[in-house]
Amino acid sequence: MKRFKLLFAVAVLVLALAPVGAQDVTTVSLWFGEGATLDCWGPIMLEFNDVDPSVQLEIVPQADTWNATRTAVVGGGGPDIVRTPGPSFVYEMAQAGLILPLDTFSESMGWGDFFFDWALDLGLVDGQLYSLSDELETLILYYNTDVFEANGWTPPDTMDELNDLGEEVAAAGLTVFSHGNASWRPSNEWFVGEYMTQIAGPHNVYKALTGQIPWTDESMVEAMEVLNDHMQAGWYGGGIDLYFTNEGPTRRAMLADGNAAMNIEGSWAIRELNDYHTESGQGWDWVSVPSKTGDDQFTIGMGNTSSINANSPHPEAAAKFLTWYFSPETQGKMLTSCRKGPAPVEISDDVMGELDPRIAKVYSDLSDASANDRYGYTTWTFWPPKSDVYIYEEVERVWTGEITVMDYLEGLNEVFAEELAAGDIPPIPNR
C-alpha cells in the first residue's frame, strides 16, 4: 500500500509539472504532400527548430494536401500554416475570414526588407496582405544540345525562327517538343499562357486580365491560332493523340535520348531533366521561349503560397516560422540543396554562385526581365479559378477539332467576365 501511495505521489507530481514545461514550447503545424519533395525540403525546414527552441515546427505528411487543408480549415481546424497552390486560391479563404491578415507581422518582422515589392502585392486581398508567395517559376525552352550540334541548329530567338526550326526538326524525323499531358492534364495551360505572352505580348495579356480588352482581341486569336497550328502539325509529343497519352517519364526520356529536340516547360523541371540527361549522356541547355518581337520575355508564376490559419492558437509563432522560412538564407539553402524554386526574395550572389550556371541564369534572367518590364503571366497564378480550369479543359476541344479558336476565346471571355464582375481576379501588379 505504501509503495502504491509513493507511486501515486510521483505520478501526480509528474503530471503537475509536465504542463509547466510544455507551456514554454509552442508547436506550429504545417501539412505537406508526401514524396520526394518533402524528403528534401523537410529536413531543411525542421532546422528551424534549432533556431528558436520556444517554437517548434511539426510537419504532417498529407496526401492530397490542398484538398485536405481546405476541408479542414473550412471545418474550423487544419494546420497553423495554410499552404495553397497559388494566389488565386487565397482570395476565397481571405473573404471567408479563414486566414489572418499578415500586415502587422509583415511590418514587425520586416518582410518588406527581403521580399520583392511586387511579390508582396501578390498576396493582397482588398488591400490587406493575406499570403506570401513561394516557388518562383517561369517557362523556358529546353533543348538537347547534342541534337542541335549534330544537325547544325541554333536555338531560336523569335517565333518565326521557331516555326522554321520546327519544320526542320520534323523533317529530320524527330519530335519537335517532347510533351504529353497524361500525367498532369493542366499542363495544357502552360502553352496557352506562354503563347499569349510571347505572341500577343505581356502588355496585351495585362490589359485582358484587367478587363481593358477582351480575350477575343486579334492578338489573342493570333496566339491561339499559332499554338493550334503547332498542335495540328504534331509538334507536341509527336501528334495530338500521343500528346494526350504520353506520361511524364516518356516526355523526359524523349528529350534526353535525342528523340525530341526541344521542350517548353517550367523551371521546376530542371532537377528531373538534369537526372535524365545525366543518365543518357546527352547535354541540355535552355533559352527564353521565343517571342514574336524577339525580346526575351518571361512569364512569372508562383508554385504555392503560405498564410496563417485564422483558427491558429498561436499566429505569432507561425509568423516567426514564416519569417525564417522566407529569409534569403533559408531560400538559398533550399535552392542549392533541393533545386527548389526560391520565393521571390533577394538571394545573395554567393548562393547563386554555388549553382549550376544554367540554373542560376534562369533566376537572374527572370529577375532582369521583371525589373525591365519584360515579364508575363502564368495562368495558374494570375487567372481566377473558373477561367483557369476553362483554359486547360476547353483548349483540348480546339486541338481535337470540336470547336474553333474563336469559340474557345469567346467562352473564355464569358467565364472571365463573370469572375471579373465578381471581383475574383487575383492581384495583378500594375505595370
Next chain:
Amino acid sequence: MMAVLTQKNPTTIFEKLNDETWRRKFVRNVVIPWIFIAPLLIVHIFVVAIPAVQGVYMSMTDWGGINPNVNFIGLENYHELLFEDQAFAKSLRNNIIWMLFFLTVPFIMALFCATQLAQIKRGGMLYRSILFIPYVLASVVTTTIWKNLLNPKQGIVAASANLLGIEGFEVAFLGRTDTALMSIAFIDNWHFWGFLMILFLAAMQAIPPVLYDAAKIDGANRWQEFRHVTLPGIRPIVLFMFMMVAIWSFLAFDYIWLITQGGPGGASEVIATQLYKNAFQRFEAGYAAAQGVVISIFAGFIILIFVTLRRRGWDI
C-alpha cells in the same frame, strides 16, 4: 377456466398499457429491436441523412465550397444543369454509354465463364482465383498497368501486334476522342467481370442438382439446361446485379479520373468527374451538389423500376 373466459383482450391504448402481457410483448417485439438498431440509426442520421439534406439545400445555393456565406438561389442550378449546360448533357450521354456497356459485356462474359466453371470439378478453385485476382487489385494499380500496356510506342499490345504482323494497334487508344471512353470501360471491365462471375457461379452452385438430372432425363441439351434450369435459378442475383450495375454506372469515377480525367476534349467526361471538377477546381460547390442530387435521382429512378417489377411478380 371461468377467469380465462371472462378475460378481455385489451383494445384501447389505456387498456393495453395496463395489460402486463401486452406490455411485455411490446417491449420484446418493438422496444428491444429499436434499442439494438438505435446506434446504427443514430450514426446513419448524422453521417448520411443530415448531410444528404444539407446537400439538397446546398444544391439550391451559390456556395463556392470555402466561404460559409451562401445565397439561396432556388432551382437556378438545376435549370442551368438541365437546360443550359452542354457539358452536362455530354457527360450524361457518356454515362448512358457506360451503363449500356456494363449491362451487356461483363454480364455475357460472366455468365459464359460461370457456366463453364460450374462444370469443372478439379482445379476449379484455381481458375476462379485467377479470374478474380483483377478485382482485388487497387484501381490505381490496374490503370497504371493498362496505361503502359496500351501505350502505342512501348506498350505490349502494340508490340505484340507488330510482332505478329497485325496492323492497326499502334493507336493511342486513350488519346483519341473516338476510343478513349470505350478503352477505359474495357480496362474497368477487366477488373470487374470476375466479381460478377463469382457471384453467378455461387448462385449456380446453389441450384439443386436434381433439376439438372430431371432436365437430362427429359432430353435437354446444354443450351436448354442453361435456358430452363440455370437462368431461372440465378435470375434473382442477375436482376439484382443489373440494378446495382445500372446505379454504379452513374457513379463511375475512379478509372476515368486516373486514366484521362475526362479527356481528351471531354470525350470520356462523366457526371462524377464533372462534379469533382466543379466542386474542387472551379469552386462551384452548390452547382456540384445539384449534380450530385441529379445522380441520386437517376439511382432512385432505377430502383423504382426494379421495385415496380417486383410488385408485378418478378422474382428479384
